[in-house]
Amino acid sequence: MVLGAVVGSVAAIGAGIAAIGAGIGIGQIGKGAVEGISRQPEAANDIRSSMIIAAAFVEAVALFAVVVALLGNG
Amino acid sequence: MYLLEINPLVSPAIGLVFWNTVAFALLFFILRKFAWKPILNAIHERETGIENALSKAEKMKAEMKALANENEQLLQKAREERAVLIKEAKEQSDRMIADAKDKAKAEYDRIVSDAQTAINQQKNAALTDVKNLVGTLVIEVSEKILRRELSNKAEQENYIKQLAEEVKLN
């Protein structure tokens, strides 16, 4: 029982670390996009859509980690 | 397989895979035949239609431009022609004037020369007349002198003098 709880916690910690990574990544994407838009406001639409796509890719990596955490948790 | 059994959440159920394959294949073939084909064809057709219309308009525009260009050229040509005509007319009139002038001059010269010859003739005639007159006068005078001389010597001379003066005055 105690071991099970520990496994769950470790998985949660792993998911948390992955979330940190994804957070940094999405932050970088947002930063880059805002800088790009401020430099070239006329390209704002293109930049925004590429930003969303890139963010979705980074988020997917974090969610992979969540899946792995679920696997570990089960 | 054991790894996938760990969590039911990440183990694909065979039933759902089967039904999904069936449903997707069904959906794909039906939609491809009855939906995507007419939709995409219609969109494509419309796009080509618009493209054609655009290119046609472009062509018309080019044609119009060519036409305008041609007009411009024609106008230019007409203008040039007009200039040439005017120039020619001017030249002709100039020439006519010059001709008339020349003719007038020649006439004038001829008239003048005619007049001159006439004058000369008259002069000659007059001179002949004068000469004849002088001759007759001389003869008359000499006749008179001769008559007077015969009467009075002094008077004769006086008379001659007097006559000579008369002649001068004539």
Next chain:
Amino acid sequence: MVSRSMKSLLVLAFSLISLLFSNNTFAIGTADSTNSHHKAEKFDVAKTILDHIRDDYSWHLWGHTSIPLPVILYSDKGLEVFSSAKLMDEHHSPIIYQGNYSYKNIEGKIKVVNADGTVNAELNSKVWDFSFTKNVASLFISVFILLAVFLTVGAAYKKRGVSSAPKGLQSFMEPVVLFIRDEVAKPNIGHKYNTYLPFILTIFFLILINNLLGLVPFFPGGANLSGNIAFTMTLAVFVFIVVNIKGNKSYWGHIFWMPGMHWGMKLFLAPIELVGVFTKPISLTIRLFANMTAGHILVLSLICLIFIFENIFTSIVAVPFAAFIGLIECLVAFIQAFIFAMLSSMYIGMAIEEHHHHGDNEPHYNESDEN
């Protein structure tokens, strides 16, 4: 500024959830070991959420009302079909049904059980479960919706012709179709996009409608189909099949014998590229599955906060948050469908692309043209 404060609030909520999760597991652990009848009905968040996002043999409508769906099992004794109502007693707790074998619903899966109620693993592997579950029903509902919508639109195009402007549903769907064609298929597949466009469109709309249906919390929606790994895996396998059947000489050349490299490098790259062939569909599978499941878990966790605190006032915070996440999930539903379609067309584009290398004057024709 608003989004920032929103984010910090979200972080707070998450930390609260994780805190409560860990407390809860400990509480259950201790409760089970020491005193089993002390607060036996304690609310189990993880179990509730998992119950909500997994497949089911009946479709729960409200309260104690649910639609029983047919169970279809195939075993060495032949095919058998029976209603899932027979797997439950009047209190909705699972009971043993005596079919070809004795079946029982154990944690959302039908298992063959022995007389004492334990799982018979040997017989269990003989039984294939083709049941018409909640997700399958939802899948067919979405297929029906798609057929209804797009057959109408297709008929409208046929009837109205191309000269008149689109109207109603037609004008609503045309920009989306055009978006997929011009932003997804054309740039990623290349000039032969027309052949693959129906496939990409079908995948995109199937995923999109299921993502959106999954966000609807009541009857026609509510099934977490696009957050089910079987669904995403099937679609990814379809993409995998198309990519590898249509892959031309240059595609396989790039996998097994990377041109323009030293032969040692070629030998080194071949296994990596070969693994890449399989990781592409796997990443497609996991990305969609994880995104949709995570969204559902998030919304359910926020709603579960109310039951964790056992206080109605928690809903003042939790429900707006859940609605906010729901809005984000609407966006994610579109983005994930778009990304699945885009990556699929990118993989197809890579497989049918015609490369022209230096010193290689002979043009590569696509061998699968006649297919």
